[in-house]
Amino acid sequence: MTHIITKDEYFTALNDERTSAILERTQRQAMDLKHLQDAWILYHLRDASELRILEVGGGHSRALRFVADANEVWNIDDFGSVGTPRADRQVPKIPGVRMVPEALGSFSPELPDGYFDVVVSISVIEHVPFDVYPKFWADHARVMKAGGLALHAVDFYIGDEPDPVAERRADEMFQAWEDSGLVPEEISLDRPIVFRSSFASNPDYGMWVWNAYAPGLTALRSAAQSVSLGAVLRRG
Numbered sequence: 001m002t003h004i005i006t007k008d009e010y011f012t013a014l015n016d017e018r019t020s021a022i023l024e025r026t027q028r029q030a031m032d033l034k035h036l037q038d039a040w041i042l043y044h045l046r047d048a049s050e051l052r053i054l055e056v057g058g059g060h061s062r063a064l065r066f067v068a069d070a071n072e073v074w075n076i077d078d079f080g081s082v083g084t085p086r087a088d089r090q091v092p093k094i095p096g097v098r099m100v101p102e103a104l105g106s107f108s109p110e111l112p113d114g115y116f117d118v119v120v121s122i123s124v125i126e127h128v129p130f131d132v133y134p135k136f137w138a139d140h141a142r143v144m145k146a147g148g149l150a151l152h153a154v155d156f157y158i159g160d161e162p163d164p165v166a167e168r169r170a171d172e173m174f175q176a177w178e179d180s181g182l183v184p185e186e187i188s189l190d191r192p193i194v195f196r197s198s199f200a201s202n203p204d205y206g207m208w209v210w211n212a213y214a215p216g217l218t219a220l221r222s223a224a225q226s227v228s229l230g231a232v233l234r235r236g
């Protein structure tokens with residue numbers, strides 16, 4: 001289902017031995033939203049074996065590097081666009097992960113057409129500008145096998161009141177999927193989008209830490225919850 005990741009889903013992932021064993025090694029011990037996003041992605045991939053997996057904007061591939069022993073894992077990240085945690089960093093060498101230092105949306109010839117069984121991202125889509133959507137999602141569909149799966153954990157800030165920014169982000173994303181032939185698993189997103197206590201959310205401590213390196217959103221973090229859309233798509 002494509003919806004805001006719930007506490008139920010997070011707890012189910014934490015109760016899963018294989019998923020929690022990997023989470024222990026990601027060293028993000030429940031500090032911020034990434035922990036629940038990693039859990040959601042890894043739980044979906046708990047039985048993955050011999051699949052071709054592309055991580056988009058993986059940076060150091062915190063979670064996905066741990067499925068590289070049983071699968072073929074690639075990471076496309078240009079390490080330069082908005083949202084890069086450390087813009088000056090070197091392209092990392094990660095055992096078992098093939099790095100492509102480019103942006104998805106650039107139609108890199110390094111990524112073959114129709115090659116990947118699974119495409120995933122964690123905290124990336126919210127950094128892709130709307131005007132880049134047509135290229136980004138078309139390139140995404142291009143590299144997937146027909147029938148392939150995509151899993152995206154997408155950050156959202158939502159609060160008590162409806163927010164036109166969140167509404168527009170959801171609308172633009174759904175439209176871009178339709179335009180590029182990506183079919184979401186049942187979308188379950190009550191509109192207007194407001195926070196519900198069944199949603200898994202970033203601990204306040206995690207948001208406070210984020211204030212230090214992205215201070216522009218400090219006021220928003222005091223008023224809203226940081227949650228994640230969990231998008232499950234198939235290439236038609």
Ligand SMILES: C[S@@+](CC[C@H](N)C(=O)[O-])C[C@H]1O[C@@H](n2cnc3c(N)ncnc32)[C@H](O)[C@@H]1O
Binds near residue numbers: 078079083127128
């Ligand atoms: C907030 S970071 C998240 C990094 C990592 N996924 C994580 O969870 O820690 C966003 C990442 O997306 C990358 N990025 C943004 N747009 C991209 C694109 N079009 N193609 C590939 N990577 C992209 C940035 O370079 C950055 O490393």
